[in-house]
Amino acid sequence: xxxxxxxxxxxxxxxxxxxxxxxxxxxxxxxxxxxxxxxxxxxxxxxxxxxxxxxxxxxxxxxxxxxxxxxxxxxxxxxxxxxxxxxxxxxxxxxxxxxxxxxxxxxxxxxxxxxxxxxxxxxxxxxxxxxxxxxxxxxxxxxxxxxxxxxxxxxxxxxxxxxxxxxxxxxxxxxxxxxxxxxxxxxxxxxxxxxxxxxxxxxxxxxxxxxxxxxxxxxxxxxxxxxxxxxxxxxxxxxxxxxxxxxxxxxxxxxxxxxxxxxxxxxxxxxxxxxxxxxxxxxxxxxxxxxxxxxxxxxxxxxxxxxxxxxxxxx
Amino acid sequence: xxxxxxxxxxxxxxxxxxxxxxxxxxxxxxxxxxxxxxxxxxxxxxxxxxxxxxxxxxxxxxxxxxxxxxxxxxxxxxxxxxxxxxxxxxxxxxxxxxxxxxxxxxxxxxxxxxxxxxxxxxxxxxxxxxxxxxxxxxxxxxxxxxxxxxxxxxxxxxxxxxxxxxxxxxxxxxxxxxxxxxxxxxxxxxxxxxxxxxxxxxxxxxxxxxxxxxxxxxxxxxxxxxxxxxxxxxxxxxxxxxxxxxxxxxxxxxxxxxxxxxxxxxxxxxxxxxxxxxxxxxxxxxxxxxxxxxxxxxxxxxxxxxxxxxxxxxx
DNA sequence: CTTTATCATAAGAATTACTTATAGTAGTCA
DNA sequence: TGACTACTATAAGTAATTCTTATGATAAAG
Numbered sequence: 001x002x003x004x005x006x007x008x009x010x011x012x013x014x015x016x017x018x019x020x021x022x023x024x025x026x027x028x029x030x031x032x033x034x035x036x037x038x039x040x041x042x043x044x045x046x047x048x049x050x051x052x053x054x055x056x057x058x059x060x061x062x063x064x065x066x067x068x069x070x071x072x073x074x075x076x077x078x079x080x081x082x083x084x085x086x087x088x089x090x091x092x093x094x095x096x097x098x099x100x101x102x103x104x105x106x107x108x109x110x111x112x113x114x115x116x117x118x119x120x121x122x123x124x125x126x127x128x129x130x131x132x133x134x135x136x137x138x139x140x141x142x143x144x145x146x147x148x149x150x151x152x153x154x155x156x157x158x159x160x161x162x163x164x165x166x167x168x169x170x171x172x173x174x175x176x177x178x179x180x181x182x183x184x185x186x187x188x189x190x191x192x193x194x195x196x197x198x199x200x201x202x203x204x205x206x207x208x209x210x211x212x213x214x215x216x217x218x219x220x221x222x223x224x225x226x227x228x229x230x231x232x233x234x235x236x237x238x239x240x241x242x243x244x245x246x247x248x249x250x251x252x253x254x255x256x257x258x259x260x261x262x263x264x265x266x267x268x269x270x271x272x273x274x275x276x277x278x279x280x281x282x283x284x285x286x287x288x289x290x291x292x293x294x295x296x297x298x299x300x301x302x303x304x305x306x307x308x309x310x311x312x313x314x315x
Numbered sequence: 316x317x318x319x320x321x322x323x324x325x326x327x328x329x330x331x332x333x334x335x336x337x338x339x340x341x342x343x344x345x346x347x348x349x350x351x352x353x354x355x356x357x358x359x360x361x362x363x364x365x366x367x368x369x370x371x372x373x374x375x376x377x378x379x380x381x382x383x384x385x386x387x388x389x390x391x392x393x394x395x396x397x398x399x400x401x402x403x404x405x406x407x408x409x410x411x412x413x414x415x416x417x418x419x420x421x422x423x424x425x426x427x428x429x430x431x432x433x434x435x436x437x438x439x440x441x442x443x444x445x446x447x448x449x450x451x452x453x454x455x456x457x458x459x460x461x462x463x464x465x466x467x468x469x470x471x472x473x474x475x476x477x478x479x480x481x482x483x484x485x486x487x488x489x490x491x492x493x494x495x496x497x498x499x500x501x502x503x504x505x506x507x508x509x510x511x512x513x514x515x516x517x518x519x520x521x522x523x524x525x526x527x528x529x530x531x532x533x534x535x536x537x538x539x540x541x542x543x544x545x546x547x548x549x550x551x552x553x554x555x556x557x558x559x560x561x562x563x564x565x566x567x568x569x570x571x572x573x574x575x576x577x578x579x580x581x582x583x584x585x586x587x588x589x590x591x592x593x594x595x596x597x598x599x600x601x602x603x604x605x606x607x608x609x610x611x612x613x614x615x616x617x618x619x620x621x622x623x624x625x626x627x628x629x630x
Numbered sequence: 631c632t633t634t635a636t637c638a639t640a641a642g643a644a645t646t647a648c649t650t651a652t653a654g655t656a657g658t659c660a
Numbered sequence: 661t662g663a664c665t666a667c668t669a670t671a672a673g674t675a676a677t678t679c680t681t682a683t684g685a686t687a688a689a690g
Contacts, residue, residue: 001327001396002345006677008323011395012316023637030317036679038638049404050595057687058636065402065595072398076391080326081316083387087380089364280365280380321646338668351648353669358647372656373667 010044011073013037014052018070021059092285093122099141100151101132103229104273107249109151112297119293123286132197132228134276142278149287154272161276164291167298168272169247171203173262176239180260186212189262190219193241195232198225203244203267212265233259246271251301325359326388328352329367333385336374407600408437414456415466416447418544419588422564424466427612434608438601447512447543449591457593464602469587479590479606482613484562485581486518491554495575501527504577505534508556510547513540518559518582527580548574561586566616 017026023037030037045051052066062070100109105127113125128147130138134155141147142161154165175183175192183189186209194205194216201207205223209216224241226232232243237253242262253259275294277287332341338352345352360366367381377385415424420442428440443462445453449470456462457476469480490498490507498504501524509520509531516522520538524531539556541547547558552568557577560568568574590609592602 001392001399004396004399005324005327008327008395009320012320012323024635032678033680034637035639035681039678042638048399048402049597050402055637055686058634060637063595069398069402072401073395076394076398077316079391080323080388081319083384083391084316084319084363086387087363087365087384280378282364339666347647348649349668350650350670354647357669370655370668373665375668 004047007044007047010040011069012077013040014044014066015070015074015077017041017053017060018062018066021061023060088282089285090283092289094283094286095124095126096283096286096290097126097128097146097148098151098290099128099130099138099147099149101153101228101273102129103132103233103246103249104151105129106230107233107252109294111252115297116290116293120289123289125290142276145278148277148281148283149290150276151273152276154274155276158276160279162279164275164277166273166275166291166294167248167302168270169249170266170270171244171246172264172266173208173242174233174236174245174250174254174259175242175262176236177257177260178239179242180262183262186214186263186265187219189242190216190221193222193224193235195224195226195235195241195243197229197232198227202269203271208244208265208267211268246273248273248298248301251304255304319362322359322362325355326384327392328355329359329381330385330389330392332356332368332375333377333381336376338375403597404600405598407604409598409601410439410441411598411601411605412441412443412461412463413466413605414443414445414453414462414464416468416543416588417444418447418548418561418564419466420444421545422548422567424609426567430612431605431608435604438604440605457591460593463592463596463598464605465591466588467591469589470591473591475594476591477594479592481588481590481606481609482563482617483585483587484564485585486559486561487579487581488523488557488577489548489551489560489565489569489574490557490577491551492572492575493554494557495577498577501529501578501580502534504557505531505536508537508539508550510539510541510550510556510558512544512547513542517584518586523559523580523582526583561588563588563613563616566619570619 013026013030016029017023017037020026020029023041024034027034027037041053045053048065048069050065051063052069053060054063055061106129109127113127116123116125130150131152133153134150134157138147138150138152139161142150151166154163173189179192196204205221206216222241224235226235226243229243229245229249233245233250233253235241236243237258244267245259250259254261275291277284281287328341328345331344332338332352335341335344338356339349342349342352356368363380363384365380366378367384368375369378370376421444424442428442431438431440445465446467448468449465449472453462453465453467454476457465466481469478488504494507511519520536521531537556539550541550541558544558544560544564548560548565548568550556551558552573559582560574565574569576590606592599596602
């Protein structure tokens with residue numbers, strides 16, 4: 001095979017000519033001249049030591065050897081072609097499977113998706129919700145191709161992944177406008193349900209009050225722990241207590257008057273949302289398109305934020 | 316595949332490098348430089364849009380894409396290699412299946428085969444006997460490859476076959492030396508068993524006497540019909556009657572004193588023995604070797620014949 | 631017989647694939 | 661830690677291959 005490998009392109013040419021039964025037609029299909037086909041076939045026949053075609057008036061018929069070679073090499077070349085197609089980068093047009101933390105999906109992405117569809121009608125998005133932080137299940141799904149993009153809080157371990165930061169935002173308490181009107185100091189917050197994510201160490205009410213020099217345990221407030229920030233925001237919008245929100249995820253609700261920032265104090269740490277995809281993905285062009293759009297929407301939102309929010313520094 | 320076909324040789328290189336896990340070792344196997352391998356792999360990776368190898372200290376390991384490509388392309392390349400091996404000419408060394416008329420096999424070929432073995436120890440001959448003339452069964456066996464060479468009387472119909480004449484020889488009556496001593500004229504032959512091949516039109520006793528102007532039916536001689544000339548010669552050597560022999564097939568027996576030419580008159584036609592093989596045989600080199608040796612032996616025999624025989628013209 | 635369609639061939643131009651020399655990287659050993 | 665070894669990556673130039681263009685050869689059609 002070592003001496004034969006250089007003739008592999010000629011075998012492909014042979015298969016096309018065998019199918020066309022005409023060098024001229026094969027030349028058209030392959031976008032080269034008939035003379036090139038003729039020379040390739042002559043070279044191949046010389047190498048193989050026998051004719052593969054014989055002249056039949058105005059066309060070429062296969063010899064017995066030609067028939068044998070075609071019947072055995074056709075499936076083999078198709079297998080190689082199929083293997084390569086599995087590897088090559090996909091075009092921009094096509095499907096993307098996106099997995100996202102529940103709050104980002106429902107509070108940020110879904111309200112904007114119609115604009116993505118207008119801008120990119122040839123990309124369809126399949127959206128799933130997962131966890132807030134990168135889980136081992138998410139990694140596995142990315143590795144196996146079940147998921148193309150995972151959107152969650154930024155993680156340190158980006159092995160085999162490409163990280164694309166979406167935004168970094170301050171975290172502060174939010175309440176319904178009705179409750180918001182009655183809050184005059186941090187201490188008055190203790191009179192309402194204090195809703196937080198379960199198993200949350202840093203972004204907890206205890207830590208928030210502590211950063212203000214207040215020991216919330218003395219007041220023994222009502223507390224509620226929920227699975228996701230999305231659940232918390234739903235309760236708060238309905239007037240039940242207060243919870244924390246990342247600025248970019250609550251900004252739209254505040255602009256609509258469904259929420260207000262309940263206090264100016266923000267946690268001393270911000271939160272970064274990022275998107276992750278396989279470094280060896282074949283859908284890189286499509287993913288890049290999607291993430292570029294998100295970045296654009298983030299900067300549009302940032303422009304709107306300048307007019308409306310009250311924020312504050314963390315100290 | 317059209318744009319990819321030119322890279323098929325690189326895929327073969329890739330498979331060798333994947334197996335070696337080393338460009339340097341692959342270069343040795345393929346008898347090109349390491350730099351050529353490196354460039355081919357770079358070109359292939361660029362075409363496929365992703366890496367196939369990654370550096371692992373002093374060797375190269377396959378990426379996931381590389382593993383996938385190797386697992387799918389290896390069997391395909393092997394299939395192509397196998398198809399080509401089925402087509403390419405075989406070397407001189409190997410086996411030949413020879414079919415021959417019985418008399419040629421036993422009276423000419425077998426007594427000489429030891430010399431062929433000495434001259435060509437790397438060619439083994441499998442010898443079968445068939446019929447004196449080319450039969451449809453012989454053609455089928457040649458076509459299917461059961462037989463590589465058929466040796467028989469020359470035929471007119473050489474479709475798909477290559478003809479190689481071995482010799483053309485006169486046909487004359489032979490007897491044992493004892494009977495030969497007592498034959499003084501054609502007529503005295505009528506006193507002995509006249510042995511001939513059954514269903515033989517031209518080379519028959521009736522025609523031989525007719526060519527001499529003798530009507531053998533008046534003498535009502537004893538006649539015996541046999542299946543092959545080889546059978547006839549066996550009987551004649553044992554002293555039973557007379558039969559016809561082609562010069563080259565009986566020459567050795569005459570030289571040994573086992574037979575004598577019983578009369579000088581030869582038939583007006585000679586007999587040609589020829590060898591036939593498939594025009595598209597892959598064993599052409601081997602067959603040619605064998606037939607060249609036969610031709611050599613024929614001419615050696617012809618040189619010996621000048622000293623010994625009495626022959627005569629047919630008219 | 632002329633024309634048309636198709637493959638075969640020769641010569642030259644363009645492109646590709648290789649080699650040589652050297653740089654870069656990682657592993658080994660004293 | 662530095663020197664040495666083993667191996668791949670890269671640039672530049674050379675050699676080989678492959679293609680194109682033009683034309684010849686062959687067979688079929690009208």
